[in-house]
Amino acid sequence: MNAWKAIRLVAARDFWERVASRAFQLSTGLTVLLVVGFILVPTFIDTDSAEDWSIGVVGEVPSGLAGTVDAAAGDAARVDAISYPSRVDAEAGLESGEVDIIVDAGGKIVVDNSTDQQLTTLVATVLASLDISQQAADLGVDASALTELFAGGFEVESISGEADNRDGDRAFAFFATIVLFMSIITYGSWILIGVIEEKTNRVVEVVLGTVRPHQLLTGKVLGIGILGVAQVLLIGVVAIIVLSLQDALEIPEAAGKVLLWAFVWYVLGFAFYAVAYAAAGSLVSRQEEAQNAAFPLTLMLMAAYFVASFSIAGENPVLRIASLLPMFAPMTMPLRIAGGDALVWEIALSLALMVVTTYGLVRLAGRVYAGGLLQSGSRLKWREAFRASES
Amino acid sequence: MLEIDRLSKRYGDVVALDGCSFRVARGQLLGFLGPNGSGKTTTMRSVFSLVRPDSGEVRWNNERISASTRLGFGYMPEQRGLYPRMKVASQLAYFGQLHGMAKDQAVAATTEWLERLGLRDRADSRLEELSHGNQQRIQLAAALLHNPELLVLDEPFSGLDPIGVQDMIEILVERAEAGAAVVFSSHQLDLVEDLCEDVVIIASGKVVLAGPVRALRSRSHHRYLEIEVAAPVSGLDREFADLEVVTITDGRITLRLDDDTPLEPLIRRASALGKVQEFSFTPPNLSEVFREVVGQ
Numbered sequence: 001m002n003a004w005k006a007i008r009l010v011a012a013r014d015f016w017e018r019v020a021s022r023a024f025q026l027s028t029g030l031t032v033l034l035v036v037g038f039i040l041v042p043t044f045i046d047t048d049s050a051e052d053w054s055i056g057v058v059g060e061v062p063s064g065l066a067g068t069v070d071a072a073a074g075d076a077a078r079v080d081a082i083s084y085p086s087r088v089d090a091e092a093g094l095e096s097g098e099v100d101i102i103v104d105a106g107g108k109i110v111v112d113n114s115t116d117q118q119l120t121t122l123v124a125t126v127l128a129s130l131d132i133s134q135q136a137a138d139l140g141v142d143a144s145a146l147t148e149l150f151a152g153g154f155e156v157e158s159i160s161g162e163a164d165n166r167d168g169d170r171a172f173a174f175f176a177t178i179v180l181f182m183s184i185i186t187y188g189s190w191i192l193i194g195v196i197e198e199k200t201n202r203v204v205e206v207v208l209g210t211v212r213p214h215q216l217l218t219g220k221v222l223g224i225g226i227l228g229v230a231q232v233l234l235i236g237v238v239a240i241i242v243l244s245l246q247d248a249l250e251i252p253e254a255a256g257k258v259l260l261w262a263f264v265w266y267v268l269g270f271a272f273y274a275v276a277y278a279a280a281g282s283l284v285s286r287q288e289e290a291q292n293a294a295f296p297l298t299l300m301l302m303a304a305y306f307v308a309s310f311s312i313a314g315e316n317p318v319l320r321i322a323s324l325l326p327m328f329a330p331m332t333m334p335l336r337i338a339g340g341d342a343l344v345w346e347i348a349l350s351l352a353l354m355v356v357t358t359y360g361l362v363r364l365a366g367r368v369y370a371g372g373l374l375q376s377g378s379r380l381k382w383r384e385a386f387r388a389s390e391s
Numbered sequence: 392m393l394e395i396d397r398l399s400k401r402y403g404d405v406v407a408l409d410g411c412s413f414r415v416a417r418g419q420l421l422g423f424l425g426p427n428g429s430g431k432t433t434t435m436r437s438v439f440s441l442v443r444p445d446s447g448e449v450r451w452n453n454e455r456i457s458a459s460t461r462l463g464f465g466y467m468p469e470q471r472g473l474y475p476r477m478k479v480a481s482q483l484a485y486f487g488q489l490h491g492m493a494k495d496q497a498v499a500a501t502t503e504w505l506e507r508l509g510l511r512d513r514a515d516s517r518l519e520e521l522s523h524g525n526q527q528r529i530q531l532a533a534a535l536l537h538n539p540e541l542l543v544l545d546e547p548f549s550g551l552d553p554i555g556v557q558d559m560i561e562i563l564v565e566r567a568e569a570g571a572a573v574v575f576s577s578h579q580l581d582l583v584e585d586l587c588e589d590v591v592i593i594a595s596g597k598v599v600l601a602g603p604v605r606a607l608r609s610r611s612h613h614r615y616l617e618i619e620v621a622a623p624v625s626g627l628d629r630e631f632a633d634l635e636v637v638t639i640t641d642g643r644i645t646l647r648l649d650d651d652t653p654l655e656p657l658i659r660r661a662s663a664l665g666k667v668q669e670f671s672f673t674p675p676n677l678s679e680v681f682r683e684v685v686g687q
Contacts, residue, residue, distance in 0.1 A: 209439040
């Protein structure tokens with residue numbers, strides 16, 4: 001039996017046994033439901049999120065005040081007016097929350113702490129323009145001439161090209177980093193538990209009588225890894241379908257290139273950490289020790305994540321160095337590529353280091369695995385396991 | 392033929408194997424004996440490359456064992472292990488495929504073995520739902536599915552009930568008769584004595600005794616003399632007070648003697664007490680030979 005067939009057998013078992021498990025089906029179903037829920041719930045609330053503003057009116061104010069403010073506020077608010085016989089009554093209304101602002105014909109706009117700043121500005125502006133219109137009319141100026149008078153002026157123009165949307169790309173790359181982080185945490189612990197399970201129920205001795213340790217390791221990482229990627233894809237596809245059904249999907253410009261790089265680094269990063277988690281699992285004999293064994297890895301992962309999250313605004317020296325180191329690169333390099341900060345040689349070097357290190361890790365982990373798997377009892381140190389397999 | 396050739400292995404200061412050598416031919420059923428910690432498991436693991444010896448070699452048909460040769464072997468480790476939550480049939484088929492069988496072959500062999508073990512109706516049960524004895528049967532089937540030419544079993548009888556022991560014996564004998572080399576370790580020496588023509592005994596990582604059970608027994612310098620004679624305990628006790636008495640009841644006495652003790656005077660002495668109905672002079676059993684050579 002050749003190596004590839006052995007790896008495929010192991011991978012297929014790890015994949016299908018998990019797919020068939022009730023726990024996996026439930027957790028996948030729940031996650032999909034949660035994601036759909038997260039997308040749908042805010043839009044249900046949003047449809048009714050427009051503000052209701054009331055203007056308290058005392059005395060003779062220009063007609064059409066409420067209507068003009070309402071029009072000016074657009075979709076953000078519905079505006080109506082309530083008339084009060086006196087200023088005192090109006091202020092009582094403002095305090096009780098019946099109205100949000102008072103317009104006193106005597107020439108005052110009365111507000112309190114709860115008055116929306118936007119409303120205040122709107123009311124003041126509308127009053128001023130109504131006043132100008134009134135005075136213009138009194139002077140015999142025609143309304144259309146007035147509109148012409150105010151037209152012209154300046155237009156806003158952006159000098160950033162649309163394809164140069166760096167912030168959007170960075171945000172997208174950071175999103176990919178979060179997905180990678182979550183995937184490694186989730187599926188890394190599946191791998192960790194899977195390895196320890198095989199060790200605690202001793203099946204590993206029978207399995208290793210037929211396949212080499214690095215084949216078992218590679219098969220396990222592939223089986224669980226492919227399952228993990230499939231689950232992430234399923235959730236992603238469902239999210240995209242739901243989002244596009246409600247026309248809420250905004251894909252950043254130039255996402256294609258960023259997406260491709262994000263995928264490449266996702267695969268590399270996942271492979272690197274998955275192999276490391278498998279090796280960590282082979283060092284311990286009991287599930288309770290799993291988190292201890294994986295602690296150095298979790299720490300590295302957190303560090304990489306923090307470097308990435310503090311660098312979302314842009315390039316910095318820590319990010320630059322981190323993006324070259326294999327354990328940090330998968331979570332930091334995509335950000336730099338998206339931001340347009342990574343030099344070609346840096347990307348090439350980082351990729352090369354990543355691939356070489358992962359391959360080295362597979363060989364090394366294979367040995368740790370071989371040394372660790374047949375030991376039961378106390379937790380092995382990395383170095384002891386390495387030596388055990390050597391001799 | 393399996394050849395274990397001068398295997399040595401140390402773990403730090405502990406010597407696990409110290410030049411251990413023996414052979415198992417095809418068709419042979421070999422009992423591999425030794426006290427706890429004498430190196431039996433380490434030796435068996437070496438066959439499957441689970442342990443790399445410091446020196447020495449394991450050969451099959453005069454060649455170093457390659458990975459593909461090893462797929463034709465069957466192994467039942469001392470600490471049993473299968474996937475508890477995997478279904479019985481798919482689990483067996485998986486192990487068959489790991490041993491290089493094509494999928495349909497493995498599935499067919501699984502059906503055959505489940506049929507034979509009377510577990511066909513449990514094919515879709517998870518392993519953990521089976522009784523302990525049935526899990527052991529599945530473990531054995533996992534080692535046998537691919538019809539191995541060498542079968543290595545570490546303590547196959549431990550934890551089995553009498554029916555399980557009988558089933559196991561039948562299967563091992565049948566495999567050996569079918570031409571497989573079979574080697575197993577056990578602490579149940581009476582059982583080994585009945586089952587095997589040949590045994591190897593190791594102590595402290597070295598083979599201390601090897602050969603046909605009969606020959607090993609008669610090489611001992613001790614013999615047991617069992618006499619059935621119509622005489623009370625008091626008479627027997629008085630008459631044989633000068634010899635080493637092992638057991639004594641009314642009409643029956645067992646003596647432990649050197650192997651060169653002349654028997655004629657003893658027959659005469661017994662006859663003087665009454666009518667002798669049985670007079671048997673036998674070498675010690677395997678259990679005692681074992682204790683003699685490992686010094687316990």
